[in-house]
Amino acid sequence: MEMRKRIMRRNLGLGGLLLAGLVLLGGCNMSLVNLTPETHPANPSNVYTLTLEVNHRSGAVDRESISPQVVIDGQMFPMSPAAVGENLFEFDYRLPPGRDRAAYYYLVRYDIVSDGRRHQREEHSAIHNLAVVNRYALSLEVDRAPAGSRVALVGRGFSRSDQVFVGGEPAETVFESPTSLAFFLPALPAGRTYQVTLRGAESTLNAGSIRIDEGRLRVVPESLSLTTGARRMLVFTLPSEAPPGGLLIPVTTDVPDSVIMPEVIVPAGSRSVNIPIEGGSPGSGNLYVEAAGFEEIIIPVTIRRGDS
Known part of the structure; x- marks a missing residue:
């Protein structure tokens, strides 16, 4: 009986040591999180910051002993605590001159204190x-x-x-310099946010997003009363x-036989255009100005006979 007790004690003691060892090994695991982006915009200094986050889950780790290093091209460099x-x-x-990439890994040495x-x-x-x-859009x-x-784009x-695209639609793009472009927001439905991308011969860049607000288009006069054959200007x-190429403003009517008018196109670089309206067959109805990105404008129209 005494011999059996001794054997049991030995087994329990060995099991306890194994369990303690497993806890120690599992608790000392560190996680190394690389916070460095894979791509960096080129800068004149040719210096790029590598950032590492070191986390541990064991109180046995001596925090003061944690010593991170980064290994690049076989050379080891000590890392310093970040300011924030x-x-x-x-x-x-x-980065050495003439190079635009590098491979690296982190090495962290530390002490654990046990017993x-x-x-x-x-x-x-x-x-x-x-x-x-x-090449990047900033x-x-x-x-x-x-x-x-x-809208200006810096990069x-x-x-x-x-070529700039807004919501997948091409936007009139103006090259100003290798670090600056400008584009004109296309006539898209207002009240929405659209993705802006820059497409070149070799790559497509994400330039951010922009919200198109409802613009204020003015039409003067606010109503028309004409006789057949008479003319008047709508401004x-x-x-x-208006962007390069001008801006087309769609205008429709429910009395097409009564209103004679050309397409409305605001010339490039201008803010307004005068459009002649001629009275046709007698009738009454409306002109509907429905340019994308602008609030709809309704202009009442009345055409009378010339002798009335």
Whole structure:
């Protein structure tokens, strides 16, 4: 009986040691989170910041002993605590001249303290890649505007072949410099937010989003009364200059035999246009001005016989 008790005690003792070892190993695992973007806009200094977040789940880890390093091209560089944020470490890497990419991984050495003893450990990350791009869209000048507005886009690596698209629709694009473009918001339904993309010969860039607000189109006079054969001018005025190529303003009527008028196109760079209206067959109805991005305007029209 005494021998059986001794065997049981030994087994329990061994099991306890194994369990403690499993807890220690599991609790000391560290997670290394790479917070560095895969692509960086090129900068004149050619210096790019690598950022690592180090997390641990065990009180046995000596926080003061945590020593992160980054290994690039076989060379090891110590990382420093970030100025902002807990458990964050940074290293400013100067990319060698003539290169636009690099591969790297993180190595973290630390100590664990158990039963008064200190043990050294280390963890390493997977291999990460850094690429520097010379073409990117940085920001839009505004985040909302009415249709027809001119909007500036700032970035780098622009060319004359670049084309801006708003909500998938091509926008009239003006090349100003390798770091600046401008485009005119196309006539799209107002009250919505649209994705802005920049398409070039080699790549498509996301330039952000913009909301198209309802513009204020004015038409004067607000009603028409004509005799058959008589003419009068309608003045259409935009809130901003028309884009290159001009802006078509669709106008329809429910009395097509009574109203004779040409298409309404505001010339490029202009804010208004005068359109002649001629009275046709006698009748009464409305003109409907329904340009996308603008509030609908209804103009009552009455055409009388010339001798009445």
